[in-house]
Each structure stands twice: as C-alpha cells, then as structure tokens.
Amino acid sequence: MADLRNKYLRHDKKFPHVWCPGCGIGVVMASLIRAVDSLGIEKDDIVLASGIGCSGRMPVYVDFNTLHTTHGRSLTFATGVKLANPDLKVITVMGDGDATAIGGNHFIHAARRNLDMTAIIINNQIYGMTGGQFSPTTPYGAFATTASYGNVEHAFSISELAVTAGASFVARGTVYHVPQLDRLIEQGIRKTGFSVIEVISNCHVQYGRRNEMGDPVTMLNWMKKSAVSVKSAAGKTEAEMAGRFSIGVLADLDKPNYLEEYDKIRQRAAQNHIRVNEESTEGKC
C-alpha cells in the first residue's frame, strides 16, 4: 500500500485528513485506490466528484481531477462532466444523506438515465459532519442528535432503491469485508452504465457513540455479524434477515446506456431525422 499511497495521494500539505481516527471512509478510499490501480486507469482520466459531508472531503486527498460540489448535487455535476467528455471515468463518492436525502431526486434519475458513471455511497447511517443528526438510513428506533427519543422514521435501503430506479450495476459491501469491497468497486467502475456501490461504514463517533457501538471495533464486529452474502440471503426469511443486510452484487444488467443512445440521436440529427411539429413552439403553458 505504501507505493499506492505515494502514487495516488496528494501528500503535499493535504494531510492530516479531517476524518476521525478509525473512520470507515479511509477504508473506502483505500479500496477505491486499489480498484483504480488494478484497472490500470490513468489518473488524468479520472474525475472524482463528491458532495458535502465527511465523505465529501475524499477528493481533496486523491490525486485525480477532483470536484467537490454542493450538498447532494455531485451526480448532476458528474453528469455534465461525463457528457462533455465521455472519455473520462467519472466516479462520485457520496454519503447516505448526501445521496438519498437532499440528493435523492438526482440519485434515482441518474440510475434511471443510465449514464456511464460510478456512484460510491458510503452509508454510515448518520449525518456525521454536521453533528450526528438522523439520516434516511438511520434505523427505526436508533438515536441521533435530532432523534434523542429514538428515530420514528423508517430507513430505506439505498441498494434496493438503486435497483428499483434502474441502475445497471448495484452492489453492497462493508468496510469490514475489504477484499470484497475492492472487487465490487472494480466491477462497478468496469461496468458500462450507471453503477452503484453502497458501502456500509462506521461512524462510531456520531452514530456508534449514541447507539452502544462507540468504537470502530464494535462497529466492525456489528458489520461482520449482520452481513449476509447475497446468495445465502436469498434462502432466508424476512424474519431471519431482520436487522441484517446482504452484501455482494444485487443487480448486474445489460441495458442501453445514455451515451450510446445519445450518439444515435447525433446521427439522426446529422441526417435531419426530426419529428418536430412546425407549430411546436407556440401555445405552451
């Protein structure tokens, strides 16, 4: 890893990083670096975009073209980048609040649109940077600074949302199952179309501390205990899966991706094959 560290990190003046000791985000960053390295993608060809939050700081540390956007909007910026230069490998890293609360609309539409990009969503079930408020993935009954009496909202599953919205590749991993995580990110980047890798991560500081998992080891043990492979999860009942989650590849589809489709539009447009009503610009409300 030392070599990779020297190769991929912005070691001059960007460290120490802002993350708490033991935070899972660093593990995800290392997995991403190993995935990129094993795929042999040039640093110049990668754009790493993020939104706001603890995970949003990752682009500062990695020596790619990096883009730290507004809260929840990284997929929209990434969409522009990819469409303007399809040769770029566009990867976004988001948190659970970033991707599915404020950015929820962009997330489902990016999945539906199926533009060739990779979205890594670090799910730590809490808003870490702003001080531990509950997020759309905070479990029912869990505690947070805005859920001091226990969370009355229901969490949704990021991966299942992505599958339903139509992403062509969806996988879930954890920061405990690191070799698998490396592979999942690699597969996601390699996939043509919109790919989502949800990573269950630990925010022991903001989530764990309030929910009897106040140190990284306890949280990693919780991941170890709660994660079930996709294959064995398929044979389990809903009751058996209660409080647990599956890890592995949840969807891997081949469907037309936006860039290929848009290229066809360019060809049709060049031959002037349009179906536009001459009056189409009038009488709109």
Next chain:
Amino acid sequence: MAVKDSGRVVLLQGNEAVVEGALAAGCRFFAGYPITPASEISELMSVKLPAVGGTFIQMEDEIASMGAIVGASLAGVKSMTATSGPGFSLMQENLGFACNAEVPCVVVNVMRGGMSTGLPTSPGQGDVMQARWGTHGDHPIIVLAVSSVMDSFTITVQAFNLSEKYRVPVIILSDEIVAHGRESVVLPRPDEVEVVDRITPTVPPEWYIPYEDNSRGVPPMAPFGSGYRHHVTGLVHDTHGFPTEKPKEVGDFMARQFRKVTNGAYEIQMTRRFLLDDAEIAVFAYGSVARAAHRAVLRAREQGIKVGMLQLITLFPFPKRAADAVLRQCRAVLVPEMNIGQISREVKRVNMSAKVLKHNRIDGQGIGPDEIYEELLQM
C-alpha cells in the same frame, strides 16, 4: 421553427434567437428543465445541439440543470441553461458554486410576472435583484438584459464571450414579450461572429497553479482530462484550489473576484444611447420596456420635448459611467420597469443631482409607449 440561414433574413422568436446566438458563440452543452416562457430554448436546443455534435440533456430539475452545465464547463465545453423565475431560484446554489469556482457558463432567465409560481405566461422584470443577489455570499456577477430578437442573438454571444473571458457565470434576463415576440432579423454568417474562448494553461502540468493571480485577475483554466489535474470546490480555496480559511488567502481570493470584474467594467457595461446629446430629461430602460420607451421618446420629441433614452444592456455591474453622464446632464430621469423599482433604486444609488422618477407595473401587463409618453409629458 428557426431555420439556420446565416447571413439571411429570418423570422425568429426571441427564445429561438438565444439558441442561435448560443450556437454561434460555441455553446455545445445545454441542460435544462422545461418552464414557460423559456421552454422553446430547451426544445430548439434538443434539435440543434446533437446536429452539431453537442449535447442536450433534460435534467430532473433546475438544480440538476445548473450542476450539469457547471460540470460540462469544467470538462471544457461551453454550456448554458435556460429557465424562468421559479426555476432560476432553484439554480441559485449551484450558480454560487460557479461563481466561487470561477466556472464560465450562461444562464438565461426569461422573466415572468408575479412572485412564486406567479404569472406563467405574463411578462415581468421582477428578477433583477435575484439575478444580482440570488445566490448567497458576496460575489461579482454579470447580468445582461435583452430587448429584441436581434439582441437575443447578439447579447447571447456577448454573454458567452464575457463569461469565458472573466470566468464568471453570465445571466441573461429576457422577458416574456421579447422571448415570444417574433421579428425578422439578419443573422450574421458564422465567420462574422466574434467568439472568445477561455484561456487554457501553457505551462507544464507540474507548474500549473489553477487559481494563481495575474494582471487580469483571471487565471487560465484547464479542462478536466487535459493532463492538468486539479481540485475544484465550492469552498473558499487557496491558489491551488484547496480549501482554506486563512484570512489572508480568503481575502486575496475575494478581492480578486471583484477586481477581475471591476477591471473589465469598460467592456462589460454595455448601454445604448438614443437622442441624448441635447436631452434635458431621459428615460432609463431595459428589456421589452426599452422598446416602448424608444417609441415614447420619439413621440415626445415630435412635441418638442428634449428627451432621450439610455438603454441598459448590462444591469450588473451597474453601468455607472454611462448613467452618470446622463444623470449629470438631465434634470430628471424616468425609470419604467415591470417591477416595483429594482433598477430605479440602482439609478438613485449612483445619482448625484437629477430627479429620479419611477413608472412601474406589476400586474402582468407589459409597459406600452403611451403610458411612458404620458409620464414624459408630466416631467
């Protein structure tokens, strides 16, 4: 439907002329979300952009549209979006990002009447201050107003040029009357259109300091993927693009933002003078109202009233220099607007001696020549 007939007379709508201007200026990416009275810009872009190898995308909302054009511009492609009042509000956060990260892009706001959802197909000029101050934080920005179909072409070209030259987002304010009005115009041939492109770095990548100051205050901009890896953020950043909170670095950054636009004031601040040489009273107008004011001024002249007009094309930075000369010369100035007086307040702010009068309509109706003429008779 507009016909690409460069160098010949064509009958175009204001919105269509915006598209022609954007394409002539080199715009090759458009992201938008439909909203009246701006939708025709999206519709025509969806037809024309793919034909010239560009990209049109209909995003899920205006927030996304604004994000996408910033992303595309960072990857080196001239980009635009178009919307109307409520959509413009949604764009403000990412517009601020474009200011902070100095990303050239053009945003067209075809203003409609009323607040909130307001009057969807009625004219208004209520977004002048939103264009100037809609996003949070102190920031310079360039705001241009179009008053005719021909303006919609030429000012859109200007908007791209200024945006590229100063690395600032440029906002074009149109209004429903200009946007939907049809006029015959002569579009120039592509080779007659002066197009400015952003300056890209020539130093080796290791030497590139993405936000380094220079005499113009506008650093060269390397597109993503060109071998100049750098970091772009909405946080206040140092010259290398990385977040900083050091007062000196923050101060230098902010000062440069304002300095670059102030330095360019002479070419940014565009106005048109009509019959002002001997004028004793003047009308300051912009957008479709400038057309009505022009007619009113001509009629008042026939009655022997020494009146002229200053048409404001640039609204921000406010064209103080041009306004100043008229304000010193005239005893009174009338500012007709389809709002409660957003630009008249700017005029009063820079005024030294003249009497500044307002004429306002906020009932979703355009301001016609007659009512301006009547006001002039009272002055």
